[in-house]
Amino acid sequence: MHKSAANPFKKTRRFADFHAEWSNALESTLLPLLRESLSSYSSSTLTQLSAAVHALHCHLQSYYSAxxxxxxxxxxNQLPQLLYPPWRNSLERPFLFLGDLHPYIFTTLLRSLLENDDDDSDDESAGVALEDNCNRFLGRPWQVLTAWKNPSIYTISQIEQIECGVRLMVPELGERAKAERARFVDRVAEQWMRASSEKKKETTASLGKAAAAAIQGLAGVFLDANRLRKSVLADIMSATTVYQAGLFLEALAQFLVGLRDRELLEKFQHCPVEIR
Known part of the structure:
Protein backbone atom coordinates (compact mmCIF):
# COMPACT_ATOMS: atom_id res chain seq x y z
CA MET A 1 0.00 0.00 0.00
CA HIS A 2 1.16 3.47 -0.81
CA LYS A 3 2.60 5.33 2.17
CA SER A 4 0.00 8.10 2.09
CA ALA A 5 -2.84 5.59 2.17
CA ALA A 6 -1.43 3.97 5.30
CA ASN A 7 -0.64 7.22 7.09
CA PRO A 8 -3.66 8.20 9.21
CA PHE A 9 -4.55 11.81 9.83
CA LYS A 10 -3.32 13.08 13.18
CA LYS A 11 -5.57 15.09 15.47
CA THR A 12 -2.90 17.71 16.11
CA ARG A 13 -2.33 18.33 12.42
CA ARG A 14 -3.93 21.10 10.38
CA PHE A 15 -6.14 19.57 7.74
CA ALA A 16 -4.98 22.14 5.19
CA ASP A 17 -1.45 20.71 5.51
CA PHE A 18 -2.71 17.17 5.12
CA HIS A 19 -4.72 18.18 2.04
CA ALA A 20 -1.69 19.81 0.42
CA GLU A 21 0.47 16.71 0.96
CA TRP A 22 -2.34 14.42 -0.17
CA SER A 23 -2.86 16.42 -3.37
CA ASN A 24 0.85 16.47 -4.10
CA ALA A 25 1.09 12.68 -3.72
CA LEU A 26 -1.87 12.26 -6.07
CA GLU A 27 -0.36 14.48 -8.76
CA SER A 28 3.33 13.60 -8.52
CA THR A 29 3.22 9.89 -7.65
CA LEU A 30 -0.09 8.03 -7.94
CA LEU A 31 -1.51 9.49 -11.17
CA PRO A 32 1.78 9.03 -13.09
CA LEU A 33 2.04 5.48 -11.75
CA LEU A 34 -1.49 4.67 -12.91
CA ARG A 35 -0.88 6.18 -16.34
CA GLU A 36 2.33 4.21 -16.73
CA SER A 37 0.48 1.00 -15.85
CA LEU A 38 -2.33 1.78 -18.31
CA SER A 39 0.27 2.24 -21.07
CA SER A 40 2.41 -0.79 -20.27
CA TYR A 41 2.73 -3.69 -22.72
CA SER A 42 4.77 -5.95 -20.43
CA SER A 43 3.67 -9.44 -19.41
CA SER A 44 3.03 -8.21 -15.89
CA THR A 45 0.74 -5.36 -17.02
CA LEU A 46 -2.35 -6.69 -15.24
CA THR A 47 -0.49 -7.09 -11.95
CA GLN A 48 1.01 -3.61 -12.21
CA LEU A 49 -2.32 -2.07 -13.11
CA SER A 50 -4.11 -3.84 -10.27
CA ALA A 51 -1.54 -2.50 -7.82
CA ALA A 52 -1.79 1.04 -9.21
CA VAL A 53 -5.60 0.98 -9.11
CA HIS A 54 -5.55 -0.32 -5.54
CA ALA A 55 -3.04 2.34 -4.45
CA LEU A 56 -5.01 5.23 -5.93
CA HIS A 57 -8.31 3.93 -4.57
CA CYS A 58 -6.76 3.58 -1.10
CA HIS A 59 -5.41 7.10 -1.42
CA LEU A 60 -8.89 8.46 -2.10
CA GLN A 61 -10.38 6.44 0.75
CA SER A 62 -7.65 7.64 3.12
CA TYR A 63 -8.65 11.23 2.38
CA TYR A 64 -12.25 10.68 3.49
CA SER A 65 -11.10 8.70 6.51
CA ALA A 66 -8.92 11.68 7.44
CA ASN A 77 -13.43 23.25 16.17
CA GLN A 78 -12.35 22.66 12.54
CA LEU A 79 -15.82 21.69 11.29
CA PRO A 80 -16.70 25.17 9.92
CA GLN A 81 -13.43 25.08 7.97
CA LEU A 82 -14.03 21.51 6.82
CA LEU A 83 -17.49 22.43 5.56
CA TYR A 84 -16.24 25.64 3.88
CA PRO A 85 -12.56 24.81 3.26
CA PRO A 86 -10.48 27.96 2.72
CA TRP A 87 -7.77 25.85 1.05
CA ARG A 88 -10.09 25.17 -1.89
CA ASN A 89 -9.65 27.57 -4.80
CA SER A 90 -12.36 29.31 -6.81
CA LEU A 91 -12.32 26.57 -9.47
CA GLU A 92 -12.88 23.79 -6.94
CA ARG A 93 -15.64 25.35 -4.84
CA PRO A 94 -18.49 25.01 -7.39
CA PHE A 95 -17.92 21.23 -7.36
CA LEU A 96 -18.19 20.84 -3.57
CA PHE A 97 -21.08 19.39 -1.61
CA LEU A 98 -20.99 19.52 2.19
CA GLY A 99 -17.30 20.34 2.25
CA ASP A 100 -15.91 18.08 -0.44
CA LEU A 101 -16.34 16.70 -3.96
CA HIS A 102 -19.99 16.29 -4.95
CA PRO A 103 -20.92 12.58 -5.28
CA TYR A 104 -22.49 13.39 -8.65
CA ILE A 105 -18.96 13.95 -9.97
CA PHE A 106 -18.20 10.23 -9.50
CA THR A 107 -21.32 9.04 -11.31
CA THR A 108 -21.04 11.68 -14.05
CA LEU A 109 -17.47 10.65 -14.86
CA LEU A 110 -18.51 7.01 -14.83
CA ARG A 111 -21.44 7.65 -17.15
CA SER A 112 -19.26 9.71 -19.53
CA LEU A 113 -16.87 6.77 -19.94
CA LEU A 114 -19.77 4.45 -20.62
CA GLU A 115 -21.52 6.71 -23.13
CA ASN A 116 -18.42 7.87 -25.00
CA ASP A 117 -17.52 4.34 -25.94
CA ASP A 118 -21.11 3.35 -26.73
CA ASP A 119 -21.21 5.76 -29.67
CA ASP A 120 -19.05 3.67 -31.97
CA SER A 121 -19.42 0.23 -30.35
CA ASP A 122 -21.34 -1.12 -33.39
CA ASP A 123 -19.07 0.40 -35.99
CA GLU A 124 -17.44 -2.66 -37.55
CA SER A 125 -16.08 -0.77 -40.53
CA ALA A 126 -13.14 0.45 -38.48
CA GLY A 127 -11.84 -3.09 -38.12
CA VAL A 128 -8.52 -4.23 -36.80
CA ALA A 129 -6.59 -1.59 -38.74
CA LEU A 130 -8.25 1.21 -36.75
CA GLU A 131 -7.51 -0.60 -33.49
CA ASP A 132 -3.85 -0.89 -34.46
CA ASN A 133 -3.71 2.80 -35.36
CA CYS A 134 -5.32 3.74 -32.04
CA ASN A 135 -2.86 1.55 -30.20
CA ARG A 136 0.09 3.25 -31.84
CA PHE A 137 -1.38 6.73 -31.45
CA LEU A 138 -2.45 6.45 -27.81
CA GLY A 139 0.31 4.14 -26.71
CA ARG A 140 -2.01 1.87 -24.78
CA PRO A 141 -2.82 -1.83 -25.00
CA TRP A 142 -5.97 -3.03 -26.75
CA GLN A 143 -7.49 -4.18 -23.42
CA VAL A 144 -7.29 -0.63 -22.08
CA LEU A 145 -8.60 1.08 -25.23
CA THR A 146 -11.63 -1.22 -25.39
CA ALA A 147 -12.29 -1.48 -21.65
CA TRP A 148 -15.52 0.52 -21.83
CA LYS A 149 -16.76 -0.88 -25.14
CA ASN A 150 -19.71 -3.24 -24.80
CA PRO A 151 -19.68 -3.44 -20.98
CA SER A 152 -21.43 -6.42 -19.44
CA ILE A 153 -25.08 -6.33 -18.40
CA TYR A 154 -23.90 -6.75 -14.81
CA THR A 155 -21.67 -3.67 -15.04
CA ILE A 156 -24.43 -1.53 -16.55
CA SER A 157 -26.91 -2.74 -13.91
CA GLN A 158 -24.48 -1.96 -11.09
CA ILE A 159 -23.77 1.51 -12.48
CA GLU A 160 -27.50 2.24 -12.63
CA GLN A 161 -27.90 1.09 -9.01
CA ILE A 162 -25.02 3.34 -7.92
CA GLU A 163 -26.57 6.32 -9.74
CA CYS A 164 -29.96 5.61 -8.20
CA GLY A 165 -28.47 5.47 -4.69
CA VAL A 166 -26.65 8.77 -5.15
CA ARG A 167 -29.79 10.47 -6.49
CA LEU A 168 -31.67 9.35 -3.38
CA MET A 169 -29.01 10.20 -0.79
CA VAL A 170 -27.76 13.60 -1.97
CA PRO A 171 -31.09 15.47 -1.61
CA GLU A 172 -31.66 13.85 1.79
CA LEU A 173 -28.25 15.00 3.05
CA GLY A 174 -28.89 18.48 1.67
CA GLU A 175 -32.21 18.69 3.49
CA ARG A 176 -30.65 17.52 6.75
CA ALA A 177 -27.93 20.17 6.50
CA LYS A 178 -30.53 22.82 5.71
CA ALA A 179 -32.61 21.78 8.73
CA GLU A 180 -29.58 21.94 11.06
CA ARG A 181 -28.76 25.46 9.88
CA ALA A 182 -32.36 26.57 10.33
CA ARG A 183 -32.42 25.09 13.82
CA PHE A 184 -29.27 27.02 14.69
CA VAL A 185 -30.75 30.30 13.43
CA ASP A 186 -33.91 29.68 15.48
CA ARG A 187 -31.88 29.04 18.63
CA VAL A 188 -29.77 32.17 18.11
CA ALA A 189 -32.85 34.31 17.43
CA GLU A 190 -34.53 33.01 20.59
CA GLN A 191 -31.47 33.74 22.74
CA TRP A 192 -31.04 37.17 21.14
CA MET A 193 -34.61 38.15 21.95
CA ARG A 194 -33.96 37.28 25.58
CA ALA A 195 -30.75 39.28 25.67
CA SER A 196 -32.41 42.41 27.06
CA SER A 197 -33.54 40.59 30.19
CA GLU A 198 -30.42 38.49 30.73
CA LYS A 199 -26.89 39.29 31.65
CA LYS A 200 -24.53 39.56 28.69
CA LYS A 201 -22.33 36.74 29.99
CA GLU A 202 -25.28 34.37 30.26
CA THR A 203 -26.48 35.30 26.78
CA THR A 204 -23.04 34.61 25.32
CA ALA A 205 -22.96 31.22 27.04
CA SER A 206 -26.41 30.35 25.66
CA LEU A 207 -25.36 31.30 22.14
CA GLY A 208 -22.25 29.16 22.56
CA LYS A 209 -24.40 26.17 23.47
CA ALA A 210 -26.62 26.78 20.44
CA ALA A 211 -23.56 26.92 18.20
CA ALA A 212 -22.15 23.72 19.74
CA ALA A 213 -25.44 21.90 19.17
CA ALA A 214 -25.57 23.08 15.56
CA ILE A 215 -21.99 21.98 14.96
CA GLN A 216 -22.73 18.55 16.40
CA GLY A 217 -25.75 18.18 14.12
CA LEU A 218 -23.83 19.32 11.03
CA ALA A 219 -20.97 17.00 11.95
CA GLY A 220 -23.34 14.04 11.66
CA VAL A 221 -24.47 15.16 8.20
CA PHE A 222 -20.87 15.76 7.13
CA LEU A 223 -19.79 12.29 8.28
CA ASP A 224 -22.68 10.71 6.37
CA ALA A 225 -21.72 12.67 3.24
CA ASN A 226 -18.19 11.32 3.50
CA ARG A 227 -19.51 7.79 4.02
CA LEU A 228 -21.54 8.22 0.83
CA ARG A 229 -18.46 9.36 -1.10
CA LYS A 230 -16.44 6.43 0.22
CA SER A 231 -19.16 3.88 -0.51
CA VAL A 232 -19.75 5.18 -4.06
CA LEU A 233 -16.04 4.82 -4.85
CA ALA A 234 -15.97 1.32 -3.34
CA ASP A 235 -19.10 0.31 -5.28
CA ILE A 236 -17.57 1.56 -8.54
CA MET A 237 -14.42 -0.48 -7.90
CA SER A 238 -16.56 -3.58 -7.23
CA ALA A 239 -18.71 -3.09 -10.33
CA THR A 240 -15.87 -2.60 -12.84
CA THR A 241 -12.99 -4.60 -14.27
CA VAL A 242 -9.45 -3.55 -13.43
CA TYR A 243 -9.12 -1.84 -16.83
CA GLN A 244 -12.42 0.02 -16.41
CA ALA A 245 -11.51 1.00 -12.86
CA GLY A 246 -8.11 2.22 -14.02
CA LEU A 247 -9.63 4.53 -16.64
CA PHE A 248 -12.22 5.82 -14.19
CA LEU A 249 -9.62 6.61 -11.52
CA GLU A 250 -7.40 8.25 -14.11
CA ALA A 251 -10.28 10.53 -15.16
CA LEU A 252 -11.13 11.35 -11.53
CA ALA A 253 -7.52 12.02 -10.55
CA GLN A 254 -6.95 14.19 -13.62
CA PHE A 255 -10.10 16.14 -12.76
CA LEU A 256 -8.85 16.78 -9.21
CA VAL A 257 -5.37 17.72 -10.40
CA GLY A 258 -6.72 19.91 -13.21
CA LEU A 259 -8.79 22.01 -10.81
CA ARG A 260 -5.58 22.96 -9.02
CA ASP A 261 -3.63 23.83 -12.17
CA ARG A 262 -2.20 27.32 -11.63
CA GLU A 263 -2.36 28.39 -15.25
CA LEU A 264 -5.99 27.30 -15.60
CA LEU A 265 -6.90 28.94 -12.29
CA GLU A 266 -5.27 32.21 -13.33
CA LYS A 267 -7.18 32.23 -16.62
CA PHE A 268 -10.40 31.51 -14.76
CA GLN A 269 -9.84 34.31 -12.25
CA HIS A 270 -9.09 36.84 -14.98
CA CYS A 271 -11.89 35.75 -17.28
CA PRO A 272 -14.34 38.66 -17.78
CA VAL A 273 -17.85 37.64 -16.77
CA GLU A 274 -20.81 39.73 -17.86
CA ILE A 275 -23.23 40.22 -14.95
CA ARG A 276 -26.88 40.33 -15.96
Missing amino acids: LNLATSSSSS
Missing part, protein backbone atom coordinates in the same frame (compact mmCIF):
# COMPACT_ATOMS: atom_id res chain seq x y z
CA LEU A 67 -11.87 14.03 7.02
CA ASN A 68 -13.95 11.83 9.31
CA LEU A 69 -11.22 11.69 11.93
CA ALA A 70 -10.78 15.47 11.82
CA THR A 71 -14.54 15.89 12.24
CA SER A 72 -14.90 13.34 15.04
CA SER A 73 -11.94 14.45 17.11
CA SER A 74 -12.91 15.96 20.46
CA SER A 75 -10.70 18.98 19.79
CA SER A 76 -12.31 19.65 16.43
